[in-house]
Amino acid sequence: MNNKKVSTAVIKRLPRYYRYLGELVSRGIPRISSKELSERMNITASQIRQDLNNFGCFGQQGYGYNVESLYNEIKKILGLGRNYNLILVGVGNLGHALVKYENFISSGFNFIALFDSDSQLIGKEVNGLKIMGADSLLSFIEKNQVDIAVLTVTKSKAQEVAEKILGCGVKAIWNFTNKDLQCLEKQGASIENVHLSDSLMTLSYNLNRQ
Amino acid sequence: MNNKKVSTAVIKRLPRYYRYLGELVSRGIPRISSKELSERMNITASQIRQDLNNFGCFGQQGYGYNVESLYNEIKKILGLGRNYNLILVGVGNLGHALVKYENFISSGFNFIALFDSDSQLIGKEVNGLKIMGADSLLSFIEKNQVDIAVLTVTKSKAQEVAEKILGCGVKAIWNFTNKDLQCLEKQGASIENVHLSDSLMTLSYNLNRQ
Structure with missing residues (x-):
C-alpha cells in the first residue's frame, strides 16, 4: 500500500466496492473490467482505477479485475476478516435495532x-445480553477488550459520555446522537457519525428542488 | 436564490448549519461572525461564506450573521416548516425505531x-399505527398524499418495491436497505441512502489505520 494519505471520499467509497464485488462473487462471476464495474456502480472507470490505485495494483490491462481477489483485498483494507467487540451505550429503540x-x-x-x-431497563435482555447500569461502563471497558463503542445516548449526554469512553482506551466511536463530537478526532480517536435527521433533511431539500 | 446548481457536498452541510444555529437560537445568542461559527463547526470561515452564498446574501461585513434570521432561512431552504407524510415499508427492528x-x-x-x-405483523400497532399488508401499499399511495417512502425491506426486494412506489407517484425514498437503487434518480426521484454497514466499515478502516 502507498503511504500517501487516502482521501475521506475514497475511504467512503470502499465499502461500496466491497458490496458490489461481494454480489459478483456470490453470482460466481470470475472477472470484471473497470468499464463494466463502472456501469454497475455508476462511477467512471477512471475514478475506479484511481480509487483502487491508492491501495496497490489490482487490475491487469486487457483482463480487468479478478473479482474474488479484489473482493478479498478490499475486505483486508477495510479491516474486515477479524472480529470486533462492540458495546452499546444507550439502549433506546435505535439501540435495540442496532444490536x-x-x-x-x-x-x-x-x-x-x-x-x-435507566433503572427500568437495567437487567433486561436484548439478544441474549443483559443491560448493565451506566455506572459499570468504565470498569467494564477497563476489564474487557472493547474495540468500538456505539453511542445512542441523548444528545445532551453525548460529548461527556464519549470523552469518558475514550479516556478508558476505546479507540472508535460510532455516533448516532445527532451531536458532533468535538475535538475527539484530534486526540487520535476514530469517530463515525450517522446523523439520521441530517439525512432526512437532505432528502426534504432535494424533494423541494424537483 | 441563485439558479446555479448547488453541489451535493454543500447540500449535505446544510442540516449541520441548521443544527448549530438551532443550538445558538436556543441559547439566546443573537449574532455570530463566520469566524466564531467556523471555530464551533470546524469548517473554515471562507467555506461557510461560500456555502451560504449559494443561497443568497446573509451576513453583513463587521456584524456577522443574525442567528435567528439565518436559522429561519436555512430552515426554509431545507424545506422544513411544513409537514411531510411518510410511509414505512418493512416493519423490522430498524423500522420500529424510525417510527x-x-x-x-x-x-x-x-x-x-x-x-x-409478514402476516404475523399485519394488524399489530406501532406508535398508534396499524401495520397494513404489503398488498394494500399501492392503493394507499394512490388515495393518500405520501411525500416520502422509508424503505426498510430486505435487500433483495429493495429495487422492485422502490420502482412500484415511485410508479405510483411518490417522489422521494429514504433508503435503508443497504442496496443502491439503480436508475431511479434519473427518473426524477430523490433518493437518500443510509448505508449503516458501509458506515461501520468506514469506522473499522479508520480504526485499523490509527
Missing part, C-alpha cells in the same frame, strides 16, 4: 455488552 | 402508514 442487526454480526461486529442509565 | 424517533416528528416528518408482507 439485532444481523448484517453486522455476519461481518464480524459483535455486541458484547449494553449499558443504560 | 418512534421523536426528532423526526418534531421536525414535521410524520409517519401516516406502515406496511409489511
